[in-house]
Amino acid sequence: MWAQFTTGGLQARAVTRDAACPPAQIDGVAAAMTPRASPDADFPILVCTLDLPRSAGRVSVDGAALALPPPRVDRLVVIGDTGCRLKGLYWQECNSPDSWPFAHIATSAAATAPGLVLHVGDYYYRESACPPLRGSCAGSPHGDNWASWEADFFAPAAPLLAAAPFVFVRGNHENCERGRRGWARLLSPTPYLGDACALREPSYSVDLGGPTLVVMDNTAAEDRAVDAALAPDFARELTAAEAIRGPVWYAFHKPIYSTIRVTAGATIGDNKTLGEAARAGLPSNVQALLSGHLHTFQAASYVEDYPIQIVAGHGGDAMDLFVPANFDGLRIDRVTVAQGRSVGGVFGFVTLEREKEDWLLNDRDAEGKPLLGCLLRGRKLDCDRRGPSR
Numbered sequence: 014m015w016a017q018f019t020t021g022g023l024q025a026r027a028v029t030r031d032a033a034c035p036p037a038q039i040d041g042v043a044a045a046m047t048p049r050a051s052p053d054a055d056f057p058i059l060v061c062t063l064d065l066p067r068s069a070g071r072v073s074v075d076g077a078a079l080a081l082p083p084p085r086v087d088r089l090v091v092i093g094d095t096g097c098r099l100k101g102l103y104w105q106e107c108n109s110p111d112s113w114p115f116a117h118i119a120t121s122a123a124a125t126a127p128g129l130v131l132h133v134g135d136y137y138y139r140e141s142a143c144p145p146l147r148g149s150c151a152g153s154p155h156g157d158n159w160a161s162w163e164a165d166f167f168a169p170a171a172p173l174l175a176a177a178p179f180v181f182v183r184g185n186h187e188n189c190e191r192g193r194r195g196w197a198r199l200l201s202p203t204p205y206l207g208d209a210c211a212l213r214e215p216s217y218s219v220d221l222g223g224p225t226l227v228v229m230d231n232t233a234a235e236d237r238a239v240d241a242a243l244a245p246d247f248a249r250e251l252t253a254a255e256a257i258r259g260p261v262w263y264a265f266h267k268p269i270y271s272t273i274r275v276t277a278g279a280t281i282g283d284n285k286t287l288g289e290a291a292r293a294g295l296p297s298n299v300q301a302l303l304s305g306h307l308h309t310f311q312a313a314s315y316v317e318d319y320p321i322q323i324v325a326g327h328g329g330d331a332m333d334l335f336v337p338a339n340f341d342g343l344r345i346d347r348v349t350v351a352q353g354r355s356v357g358g359v360f361g362f363v364t365l366e367r368e369k370e371d372w373l374l375n376d377r378d379a380e381g382k383p384l385l386g387c388l389l390r391g392r393k394l395d396c397d398r399r400g401p402s403r
Contacts, residue, residue: 014074016065016081016178018228019202020217023082023178025063027074028167028199034061035075046074049205050198055158060198060205082178085222086128090177091363092118093266093305095328096138096165096186099155105331106149107139107164114360114379115329116169121381122362123176129221130177133305134184134232134266136166136200137192138330162195169329180219184266184305185232202228216250224260224300227253231265234286247290255296260391268304268324270345271311272353273333280345282307288346295320300391308333310361310376312387313340313353314394321394323374325363327356334358354396356384365389 014027014035027035027046034046046061065072065081072079095115097107106112122130139161143150154160167174187196189210197205203214214230229250233243254261269291273282297318305326313322336357337343343350361378372389387396 014077014079015174016072016079017200017202018178018180018217018219020215021064023065023067023069025065025072025074025079026199027061028058029061030058032059034059037063037074038072039063039065039069040071055156055194056198058159080175080177083128083222085367087367088125088127089221089365090122090125090127090130090173091133091303091323091325091365092122092130092173092328093133093182094135094184094308094326094330095132095170096136096330097150097153098138098330099143099150099153100138100140103331104141104143104147104150105138107143107153108149108151112149113329118328118360118362118379119170119173121377121379122364123172124381125364127177127364129180129219130173131180131226131264131303132182133264133303133325134182135186135305135326135330136184137162137186137195139165140191157192157194159195162192162199167199180226180228180264182228182264182266182305183214183230183232188232213246216253218257221262224262225257227257227261227263229263229265231267231284231287234267234284234290236267236284236286238285239289240286241289244286244289247287248293251290251295251299254299257298259298261296261299262301262303263299263320264303266304267306268311268322269302270315270319270348270350271304271307271313271322271324272337272340272343272345273307273309274335275337275340275343280343283345285346291319292347294318301389307336309336309355309357310359310363310385311336311353311355312374312376312385312394312396314351314392316349316351317347318392319348320392321389323363325376327359327361329360332358332360352394352396354385354387359384 311324340353
């Protein structure tokens with residue numbers, strides 16, 4: 014059971030093998046959970062929901078207390094790309110906590126006592142069967158079914174689901190060709206529509222007590238070439254923040270201007286469709302973009318008046334190993350990096366902690382140890398004067 018934000022507000026969700034939804038209470042008053050998705054052969058579970066008022070002080074499901082958001086979020090955990098990759102000829106060692114440490118990361122992240130957890134997408138990775146006689150992943154389930162979703166996300170994430178409410182971003186692994194069934198039943202912020210699959214789900218916002226977090230589905234944005242049909246739609250969504258009062262952070266899976274490799278002066282890792290959508294810039298109140306997709310930690314600010322980009326795609330899947338540690342001055346499409354830092358090849362998670370009007374960002378390893386600290390002040394990033402702390 015867990016709490017998450019949806020397009021309709023805060024919601025409690027539960028998974029059960031019983032025939033009926035579990036009992037619930039809101040502030041000591043009985044409340045009825047309702048079925049979201051019924052069992053079938055691949056998902057032999059009942060998924061239940063209960064809409065919650067943001068003012069709720071105590072919520073329990075089946076007698077267990079649910080973690081609720083504070084009025085103002087002062088500590089945010091950001092994780093992403095957390096599953097164990099089994100696809101084609103690539104078999105990650107899912108049975109090894111060193112090669113796939115998501116369970117340990119979830120425990121360490123829970124210990125930081127976050128007010129909210131933001132998962133920036135890609136939960137489901139076990140797409141192909143583990144080959145016979147390969148002990149490193151032996152016994153792993155595969156395919157878009159409850160066994161895979163439980164192994165990839167719900168079992169290892171249990172301590173974190175119990176510690177704080179979540180915002181779930183859709184990743185490209187949850188698109189219509191891959192993990193759509195599990196996503197739609199279990200985590201999607203939209204009403205369940207059975208086997209129907211939306212190419213893009215609608216954006217929604219979550220008030221953190223300043224800034225406002227706008228959650229956007231950009232999984233359909235083609236990385237390597239401009240999708241001229243979709244770019245105008247993404248441009249409209251990226252400029253919608255103009256109507257929001259106060260600072261805004263966007264949360265979406267694919268980053269716009271990032272890098273995982275620089276080869277012969279050319280950078281790889283930016284998204285061409287989103288770059289076209291952002292050609293005219295983003296509204297001045299948009300201060301930061303929180304993403305995953307690239308399997309590393311990265312933070313960048315830009316010479317141009319453009320939001321900070323944070324990438325937290327190092328939560329468990331196989332890592333990108335050739336990420337530049339310092340890429341100050343790098344030209345990425347239409348922007349130039351003012352300050353760019355990466356921590357490559359290290360699994361972990363990100364914490365963002367409020368410091369008056371600023372935010373302290375720490376990239377942390379699987380143990381929770383800070384590796385790199387940066388100060389966020391509006392659209393400015395300072396990773397030089399401020400080392401890792403706390």
